[in-house]
Amino acid sequence: MTFTEQLAAAWQNNDSLLCVGLDPDPAKFPAHLKGRDDAIFEFCKTIVDATADLVCSFKPQIAYFAARRAEDQLEALIAHIHERHPGIPVILDAKRGDIGSTAEQYAVEAFERFRADAVTVNPYMGRDSVEPYLAFPDKGVILLCRTSNAGGSDLQFLDVGGEKLYERVARLAAEQWNTTGQIGLVVGATFPAEIARVRAIVGEMPLLVPGIGAQGGDIEATVKAGRTAAGTGLMINSSRAILYAGQGEDFASAARRVAEETRSAINLHR
Amino acid sequence: MTFTEQLAAAWQNNDSLLCVGLDPDPAKFPAHLKGRDDAIFEFCKTIVDATADLVCSFKPQIAYFAARRAEDQLEALIAHIHERHPGIPVILDAKRGDIGSTAEQYAVEAFERFRADAVTVNPYMGRDSVEPYLAFPDKGVILLCRTSNAGGSDLQFLDVGGEKLYERVARLAAEQWNTTGQIGLVVGATFPAEIARVRAIVGEMPLLVPGIGAQGGDIEATVKAGRTAAGTGLMINSSRAILYAGQGEDFASAARRVAEETRSAINLHR
Numbered sequence: 426m427t428f429t430e431q432l433a434a435a436w437q438n439n440d441s442l443l444c445v446g447l448d449p450d451p452a453k454f455p456a457h458l459k460g461r462d463d464a465i466f467e468f469c470k471t472i473v474d475a476t477a478d479l480v481c482s483f484k485p486q487i488a489y490f491a492a493r494r495a496e497d498q499l500e501a502l503i504a505h506i507h508e509r510h511p512g513i514p515v516i517l518d519a520k521r522g523d524i525g526s527t528a529e530q531y532a533v534e535a536f537e538r539f540r541a542d543a544v545t546v547n548p549y550m551g552r553d554s555v556e557p558y559l560a561f562p563d564k565g566v567i568l569l570c571r572t573s574n575a576g577g578s579d580l581q582f583l584d585v586g587g588e589k590l591y592e593r594v595a596r597l598a599a600e601q602w603n604t605t606g607q608i609g610l611v612v613g614a615t616f617p618a619e620i621a622r623v624r625a626i627v628g629e630m631p632l633l634v635p636g637i638g639a640q641g642g643d644i645e646a647t648v649k650a651g652r653t654a655a656g657t658g659l660m661i662n663s664s665r666a667i668l669y670a671g672q673g674e675d676f677a678s679a680a681r682r683v684a685e686e687t688r689s690a691i692n693l694h695r
Numbered sequence: 696m697t698f699t700e701q702l703a704a705a706w707q708n709n710d711s712l713l714c715v716g717l718d719p720d721p722a723k724f725p726a727h728l729k730g731r732d733d734a735i736f737e738f739c740k741t742i743v744d745a746t747a748d749l750v751c752s753f754k755p756q757i758a759y760f761a762a763r764r765a766e767d768q769l770e771a772l773i774a775h776i777h778e779r780h781p782g783i784p785v786i787l788d789a790k791r792g793d794i795g796s797t798a799e800q801y802a803v804e805a806f807e808r809f810r811a812d813a814v815t816v817n818p819y820m821g822r823d824s825v826e827p828y829l830a831f832p833d834k835g836v837i838l839l840c841r842t843s844n845a846g847g848s849d850l851q852f853l854d855v856g857g858e859k860l861y862e863r864v865a866r867l868a869a870e871q872w873n874t875t876g877q878i879g880l881v882v883g884a885t886f887p888a889e890i891a892r893v894r895a896i897v898g899e900m901p902l903l904v905p906g907i908g909a910q911g912g913d914i915e916a917t918v919k920a921g922r923t924a925a926g927t928g929l930m931i932n933s934s935r936a937i938l939y940a941g942q943g944e945d946f947a948s949a950a951r952r953v954a955e956e957t958r959s960a961i962n963l964h965r
Binding site (some may be wrong): 448528533538547549553569572575576580581583584594595622678 | 708758761763785791796797801804818819823825842844846847848849853854856864867893903
């Protein structure tokens with residue numbers, strides 16, 4: 426099954442547009458996990474098992490693993506998701522971007538080594554820096570378009586011939602680069618009006634929307650701006666608000682409770 | 696010593712603007728290295744030891760290690776360079792780019808885990824995605840500006856209010872982001888006229904120039920366009936043309952010969 430098909434099935438089967446972001450920060454782990462060699466894996470696995478029926482995707486952020494020499498735990502985590510929760514796609518949030526011959530290596534890293542179903546990619550280097558990922562026909566490629574951070578405007582909001590740079594990225598992706606239907610876009614929840622602009626440009630293309638929860642994005646505005654006619658089309662990501670909802674041994678049930686609430690809050694406006 | 700100071704010393708001590716890019720592809724290794732568990736480390740270490748007195752920097756490309764689960768060999772390689780060739784700065788070519796809290800993790804990966812002296816970073820997410828790297832005051836941050844690939848023009852060549860996007864990136868870097876003198880830029884050798892534009896905007900800022908050798912960039916045009924008044928300011932990268940100059944057990948001497956020729960060709964025009 427392709428990434429796009431998996432995502433569509435997960436939207437339906439779990440009645441959810443929620444993506445749980447896995448940004449494991451050991452300093453925030455419950456006390457009983459601290460000091461364990463496999464604490465990162467255990468923490469993430471517990472969150473995954475507690476929320477897998479509530480989500481449309483999981484999104485591990487590779488920097489949190491790489492900073493701690495824990496690529497093996499990321500491999501184990503993604504293998505666990507595939508084995509225990511088949512059908513839930515895994516987006517490796519790596520924001521890679523390089524020329525073709527190097528992009529091929531990053532594609533191998535994401536899709537063969539880590540067995541992710543999709544990867545986030547930076548569009549600054551243009552079409553030939555994106556194509557090597559598309560050579561894996563079952564996989565998804567989620568391009569940065571409009572990011573949720575304050576500095577996102579420095580380049581993305583520049584006017585390029587009557588539209589903003591992020592709109593041009595959306596247009597290039599939708600009209601030229603997405604010949605195989607594998608591309609999605611990252612559009613931050615902190616800017617609902619811009620989610621609506623992107624949706625108008627890209628049709629039914631999946632949008633990954635970070636920025637609700639700890640980053641303060643508004644769920645109702647996000648859903649109304651970004652949903653497709655079918656009431657899907659979105660992976661609305663929440664990381665910290667779910668991962669660190671509880672601090673004790675019951676952190677998994679606290680995470681599940683927040684994930685349920687977030688899914689419901691999203692579904693209220695679909 | 697800071698990255699900038701190390702680089703200035705290496706320009707002078709080795710009379711060289713040459714950066715050797717370490718993009719290890721095991722399929723291209725000499726037969727006697729194939730099948731060894733540490734082949735990537737051994738190959739790169741041999742290249743490094745054969746060329747260290749001819750270069751101003753080494754630039755390992757992390758994707759080639761990550762695709763093969765060889766981060767440990769990258770750690771060992773950079774440790775080897777620091778130990779055996781002190782004073783030669785190591786630029787980790789990773790082209791990272793993410794919001795602040797995640798960028799902090801990538802900075803830890805590059806500077807603490809891998810002990811690189813500088814890292815390449817993608818500017819698409821703006822100033823606050825760059826700042827976490829600058830929090831390491833001895834380290835360098837090399838931002839993508841004008842890349843050497845064909846698709847580089849897709850975004851970088853767009854007009855943004857009377858200048859191209861890559862010129863705006865150069866201007867933002869030089870006039871606003873580089874408050875601590877840690878920033879450099881990537882400008883591809885395939886576009887000498889644009890190297891000259893960037894040099895005019897950024898003053899003495901170091902430029903990392905990929906694209907000579909296998910990618911076909913012209914050395915004379917690159918040096919003339921990019922050198923500073925002092926005849927430095929450039930890290931001119933060559934990877935494949937040096938790494939794979941020889942196919943046999945004498946690959947190190949073949950690499951050294953090409954590195955010497957390249958350094959000389961560069962110095963002819965300084």
